[in-house]
Amino acid sequence: MADKAQLQEAIKTQGEVVRKLKSEKASKEQIDEEVAKLLQLKAQLGGDEGKHVFVLKTAKGTRDYNPKQMAIREKVFNIIISCFKRHGAETIDTPVFELKETLTGKYGEDSKLIYDLKDQGGELLSLRYDLTVPFARYLAMNKITNIKRYHIAKVYRRDNPAMTRGRYREFYQCDFDIAGQYDAMIPDAECLKIVYEILNELDLGDFHIKVNDRRILDGMFAVCGVPDEKFRTICSTVDKLDKMAWEDVKKEMVNEKGLSEDVADRIGEYVSMQGGQDLAERLLQDPKLSQNKQACAGLTDMKLLFSYLELFQVTDKVVFDLSLARGLDYYTGVIYEAILSQTIPAPAEQNGADEAGVSVGSVAGGGRYDGLVGMFDPKGRKVPCVGVSIGIERIFSIMEQKAETSSEKVRTTETQVLVASAQKNLLEERLKLTSELWNAGVKAEVLYKKNPKLLSQLQHCEETGIPLVAILGEQELKDGVVKLRNVASREEVDVPRADLVDEIKKRTL
Amino acid sequence: MADKAQLQEAIKTQGEVVRKLKSEKASKEQIDEEVAKLLQLKAQLGGDEGKHVFVLKTAKGTRDYNPKQMAIREKVFNIIISCFKRHGAETIDTPVFELKETLTGKYGEDSKLIYDLKDQGGELLSLRYDLTVPFARYLAMNKITNIKRYHIAKVYRRDNPAMTRGRYREFYQCDFDIAGQYDAMIPDAECLKIVYEILNELDLGDFHIKVNDRRILDGMFAVCGVPDEKFRTICSTVDKLDKMAWEDVKKEMVNEKGLSEDVADRIGEYVSMQGGQDLAERLLQDPKLSQNKQACAGLTDMKLLFSYLELFQVTDKVVFDLSLARGLDYYTGVIYEAILSQTIPAPAEQNGADEAGVSVGSVAGGGRYDGLVGMFDPKGRKVPCVGVSIGIERIFSIMEQKAETSSEKVRTTETQVLVASAQKNLLEERLKLTSELWNAGVKAEVLYKKNPKLLSQLQHCEETGIPLVAILGEQELKDGVVKLRNVASREEVDVPRADLVDEIKKRTL
Structure with missing residues (x-):
């Protein structure tokens, strides 16, 4: 707990930081961040009466999940986890922070987005940026050479959040990876x-999966005449083709990255190509590409990949697309990205935004990264890996919006029956019956009031979607029965107490 | 990425820190931490050839969960979540970090154990220390006045880890809380x-649950003659009674905390008392305690509590124990703690440790905290809360040790069938059948080899516990059948391909 003088000093310093930024006309983003910090310090100091006033919010770019959102999240996770298990995957978990050292040098320019922990004496730590690098660290550390695993957990990026589009600073990744030396x-x-299976089951509308290969990209750049040292930067320009027109991409290549016009035009010809196995075959005959060893290896594998995809009956959604160039440095072979066709309507409360209907874009991506584990191994031993990451936050956004427009109510509990009474002084009897139901595995609730009105008990069921009410009264107790009421139909029937559990289970199958 | 000169400078500075600590004869703990930091910096600099050598470890006090541990974790979580759902709970989630401000002033002395994030420009953030304070922040922020929720997530404490006893710096809490103004x-x-239900179902051996009330403790201290300002510190001494004999506790009260001998003796009489509803009734007649308003309120509630516990049939394990004094400042009423009777055998590799068999101790605890939400509300509006937190890491430790000594193998996948072949050149046929099974919802695997040996396919089943093998051969393909083999019994039977899915489902119910 900071002492008052210290706080006042900190507020003064922070005030100067804000004034300086404003005078320098710094970005709104930057000024806002520093102002937020200033307000936080002021709040810590408290108001006039010395009363502590809290800034009641979650950290920027993060959110709470309320029960309704959690119910949706559970549904999505169940579909994804079932699929991973259907494919024989195990699961692992790693800590939320790693030695800073472990993450260093894996993310290129994006390293600036890593959250570091404060040096409190001890190790220097950072929050994980993805689940792939911790997975590679885990394999190297435990000398594991083959595993098929999934991992669902939150990762952290100090990125500019766009939460209405499902982009957060704390967000889930659902990763599935296969490590091992295989055919x-x-x-x-x-x-x-x-x-394919997951996107189908989630029922998010039409989608397609773009596939390409790092080696094909590199080969293509080589035969087009891109200098070696420009592969990466040209690659990241090509990556913008899903958001920018070719003309603008070309301009960036020529004006900013210094390619000659005809090199850019040659790239332009290739990156407009889309197809399937046939395109791989055609490019293997391409007089220039076929001379490049890298490109040939990639194209041969692409042909083989499509023959397996045919057996898996998924070629209707998979497109070999030469413009696909995913960002991360560590990919070494095939890369892919799944894109939803539908757009999300812009949320009503988002005034001032000029996005009338945001295209959802990529909801899954991945590829082959054969070198990453070797970076951790003291002897550089490689473990080939390929994997996919499902972008679950965007999927949550869509599902949440779907739930809002749907007439069907999202239930946030699984309660089967409310134990109620119409008369006074039956709390003990209600508690006793509830306990019996719990002991028999029935999901049951009871209101925490001595003498609740029957109406408020029934309202609780309506509000939360509890389908049944078990009603106790003097007469029922005397007769050894319970009145079982169907909330929706209002039908009531007396059930012998001994049969109650079976009757509830039968009705809530 | 730090540059070399910077790193060398940092290493020099850190070397001096270590030397200084050693010359000052600082604690081993402190020196070790600084040495670890030094080694990490040195590793970052790399070896002679400039090759990067990584420190391959997880951060201190954290661990990876391997697939076997995850399988156990899933089993434990399923039992706990089922119970929470049986009681009609919803679930929420909150971010892993909160504004530092939100956590400040909630944990008393333990505040020093909070992990802060580095100030990277923006808000000042800390990792959550428990799930209770974020829950209270969530209620106040969203003006929620009643909810029954559970929350299972990791929390962070820079404590001295004792991992062999299930104590980590990153660990799970499973919290269930009821907020609202009720009878x-x-x-x-x-x-x-x-x-009671959870500990019963987890089957961890005998246990008991101690119950007490903050108001009874306060009343007791008052009537024994403890000065008001010493309530807290005496309370924390009483809290040591589960690990220390009364004589030593008394010594601490008298010698360190300055109580007079007879005040301590009066406390000693009370804190040796254990019982049930009868004890509450007896103490309500106690000439001194019954004069204290606080104590009376607590005892009256304790009597009422036991009458409800009677209806819930759990009084066999619940003990009203006047020596129970849980640490946290925010409790206002009833408090409780569940204790396992069994001891964990000390792990073999833990040489030098003098703990022959560590008592597991508390695996769950909680209580009533009616004031916490009001601390966040701008108008101080209170929301009464009561909750319980299950100490899951200790339970994992026990389950893991049980699994190690058990002859039953822990399965880490749920795969029902491996698609195999005894002959060469059947990869395509294997992939096609596997795909058919996936599409029908069967959990199936196939080896990623063109021509695996039948023996290695069967071995994979033995190792991972897959119960069935679907074997394809030229003859089977011709006959439109699949040979279904039971791995355990080695029985084989030809099944028409059209019936295969049903047959597998029937056999793996």
Whole structure:
């Protein structure tokens, strides 16, 4: 707990920081952050009466999940986890923070988005940025050379949040990865099959999965005449093709990245190509590409991949697309990205935003990263890996919006029956019956009031979707029965107490 | 990525820190932490060849969960979540970090154990220390006045880890809380019922649940003659009675905390008392205690609580124990703690430790905290709360040790069938059948090899516990059948391909 003088000093310093930024006309984003910090310090100091006033909010870019959102999340997770288990995956978990060192040098420019922990004496730690690097660390540390695992957990990026589009600073990743030395493209094909199954089951409308290969991209750049040292930066420009027109991408290549016009035009020809196995075959005949060893290896694998995808019956949604160029440095072979066709309507409360209907974009992506584990191994031993990551927050956003427009109510509990009474002084009897139901595995609730009105007990059922009410009264107790009421139909029937559990289970199957 | 000169500078500075601590004969703990930091910096610098050498470890006090541990964790969570749902609870989730401000002033002396995030420009953040304070913040922020919720998530404490005893710096809490203005002791009794049900179902051996009340403790201290300002510190001394003999506790009270001998002796008489409803009734007649308003209120509620526990049939395990004094400042009424009777055998690899068999101790605890939400509300509006937290890491430790000594193997996947072949060149056929099974919802695996040996396919089943193998061969394909093999009994039977899914489902119910 900071002392008052210290706080006042800190407020003064922070005030100067804000004034300086304003005078320098710094970005709104930056000023807002510093102002928030200032307000937080002021709040810590408290008001006039010395009363502590809290800033009641979650940290920027994070959110609470309320019970309704949790119910949706559970539904989505169940579908995804069932699919991972159907494919024989195990699961692991790793800590939320890693030695800072472990994350260093894996994310290129995005390293600036890593959250560091304060040095409180001890190790230097950072919050995990994804689940892939901790997975590679886990494999190297435990000398595991093959595993098929999934991992669902939160990761952290100090990015500019766009929460209305499902982009947060704390968000879930659902990763599935296959590590091990296997015959070509079989695990890769299974990853695509999994994406296909999950997107189908989630019922989010039409989608397609773009596939490409790092080696094909590199080969293409080489034969187009891109200098080696520009591969990465040109690659990240190509990656913008899903948001920008070719003309603008070309401008960036020529004006900002210094490519000559005709090199850019040659790239332009390739990156407009889309197809399936046929395109891979055609490009293997391409007079320039076929001369490049990297490109040939990639194209041969692509052909093989499509033959497996055919067996898995997923080729209707998979497109070999030469413009796909995912960001991360660590990919070494096949890469892919799944894109939903539908757009999300812009939320009503989002005034001033010029996005009339936001395209959801990528909801899953992944690829092959054969070098990452070797980066951790003291002897550099490689473990080939391929995996996929499901972008669950965007999927939650869609499901939440669907639930809002749907007439069907989202239930947040699974309660089967409320134990109620119409008369006074029956609390003990209600508690006793509730306990009997719990002991028999029935999901049951009872209002925590001595003498609740029957109406408020029935209202509780209406509000929360509890389908049944077990009503106790003097007469029922005397007769050894319970009045079982169906909330929706208002039908009531007397059930012998000994049969109650069976009757409830039968009605709530 | 730090540059080399910077790193060398940092290493030099850190080296001096270590030397200084050693010359000052600082604690081993402190020196070790700084040495670890030094080694980490050195590793970052890399070896002679400039090759990067990683420190391959998880952060101190944290651990990875391997697939076997995850399988156990899933089993434990399922039991706990089922119980919470049986009692009609919803679930929420909150971010892993909160504004530092939100956590400040809630944990008394333990505040020093909070992990802060580095100030990277923006808000000042800390990792959550428990799930109770974020829950209170959530209620105040969303103006929620009643909810029954559970929350299972990791919390963070920079404590001295004792991992062999299930104590970590990152660990799970499973919390169940009831918020709302209700009639006395009904939600409190339900919390105890839940602890009882969970510990019973987890099958961890005998246990008992101690119950006391903050108001009874305060009243007791008052009538014994403890000065008001010493209530807290005497309370924390009493809290040591589960680990220390009364004589030593008394010594601490008299010698360290400055109580007079007879005040301590009067406390000693009370804190040796244990019982049930009868004890509450007897103490209500106690000439001194009955004069104290606080104590009377607590004892009256305790009597009522036991009458509800009677209806819930859990009084066999619940003990009213006047020596129970849980640490946290925010409790206002009833408090409780569940204790397992069994001891854990000390792990073999833990050499040098003098703990021959560690008593597991508390695995659940909680109580009533009617003031916490009001601390966050701008107008100080109170929301009464009562809750319980299950100490899941200790339970994992016990379950893991049980699994190790048990002959039954822990399965880490749920795969029902492996699609195999005894002949070469059947990869495509294996993939096709596997895909058919996935599409029908069967959990199926296939080895990622073109031509695996039948023996290695069968071995994979033995190792991972897959119960069935679907074997394809030229003959089977011709006959339109699949050979279904039971791994355990080695029995084989030809099943028409059209019946395969049903047959597998029937055999793996």
